[in-house]
Amino acid sequence: MIELKDVDFAYSKNAYRVISNMNLSMQKGHIYGLLGKNGVGKTTLLKLLSGLLYADRGTIHVMKDDASKRNPSMLQKLFLVPDDIKLLRVTPYQYVKLYGKYYPNFKDEDFISYLRDFEVNPTMKLNTMSFGQRKKMYLAFAFACNTDILMMDEPTNGLDIPSKHTFRKILSAFDLTDKLVIISTHMVKDISQLIDAILILDNDSMLMNATANEISKKLLFKEIIPGDRPIYSERTIHGEWGIVQNYTNEESAIDIEMLFNAVLLNKELITNIFNSK
């Protein structure tokens, strides 16, 4: 569904490369969690995929369309929810009347239902809403557009606890058969139950692109006992927990935060594990 080949990107000629020689493939039917430290290029990557930015080198294809061409055929199947949401001085109803028509799968009834779920007043002007309310309105619009690709940059940032729950509820009810969702976030706990594939971005390159299935086949998340050779471990109030290589095909629940720290600390080792058959 999304293919990146040898992509380089820098914001200006003399600036450092935010993305360097990146190759990446993403398939439909998954909710990808895009993780990385501040400033490693998560937002840049989303902007490159949506055609807001152009790669300096390499190609980016989104559903066979060249992203940089910003063709309507691609844009009507893609929706990006930015972190910093700026909206017009209109009500949600007026907003939908203005922009809903450009998305062929947009459903008014879904939008109203999502607004109700998020408890957003549909007659209130967007500029008078709080940041969280605006975000919820935009998320409701994004979900109602029913695009094949939905990209969200820090979607739970600014949401209160019930709204985060609503967000998870809506997303988990999504029919992902022909869809691909990418969520870029630092708040992994908010989405850990949703994502089934993980992308970990480090300075200018992709350290990990694996589905939850692949991760649990290769790695085991467990309490560390004497004799274990952990790739990474943390001391918790319940003892020492960590990640070891999975030789026994045992299943374990993925702790995304732990995985993220492990990947950043043991880049080569983890890469070798995932590259080995």
Add this chain to the structure above:
Amino acid sequence: MEINSINQFSFKRLYTFTKDLLFINRRFFLLSSLIYFGILVIPYILRILAQLAFSSFSFSLTSPSGYSALSNAAIQWFYIFLITIFVMGSHFSHYKREGFFQSTFLLPLKMSEKFFALVIVYTLIIPLFLFCTNLLAIFVQYLTTYPQNIHLLRDVLFSNWDLYNDGDVLVEVSSMYKVFVLFPIMLLGFYLPYNIYMCGAMYFKRNSVIMTTLVMFFLSLLGGGTTTYAVIHFPKMQISINDSNFLEYLPYLQNVFVPMLEVFLILANAFLIWLSWYKFKKIR
């Protein structure tokens, strides 16, 4: 719909998006026109009120001489520049604030459709609207300055009306000539600063408001100042209908200079629009 047909330029989508932009802009539109109209007309209304209140009060904003009319015209243009720059500046900063470029670029429309909708709204309709406001204001100024001529309303509208007709008409031209030649020239001339602005906005995306406003401010200062200076210091520039030399040159002006000016303005505007489009496609 086939992918190829979705990706082709569509007038229907252009129309829809232009309509949306107009809807979004409606408040700016009306408010700026109202402010503009107020600035141009309020002094004249105040004068009438003053005259009504104190019968001995006598103060003329426009003396009925061609010389003063010309300097007044220069000041009018200066006004137009300043106000429109203000309006354009606030529009652009408004859309930067609203994440306009980001949300616009992600809408499933062709880049050319988005661009032409912007051109139609920002460089055609808004200036046209302000231009009409200006004409209306001048008309009100005329009526308030020469209320004794109010019975000539029909003539003023349809016959030998000049913008500063004060009984000593600068150039008598037919209404048709005004409509088809002079008015388009004024409009094209009027669009030139807008297109410079659009170009600036595209090329200096981040600092466009400040930079372009400054450039336009000095341009208008130069234009308005030079014209006023010339009019004041070279009184021979006053042209009277009885000036035989001028009448001798009138056909040359009408048949050569005016069409050349038109062609130049069309080309200059077209070039600036193309330059904006060139950048718009690549903007990121």
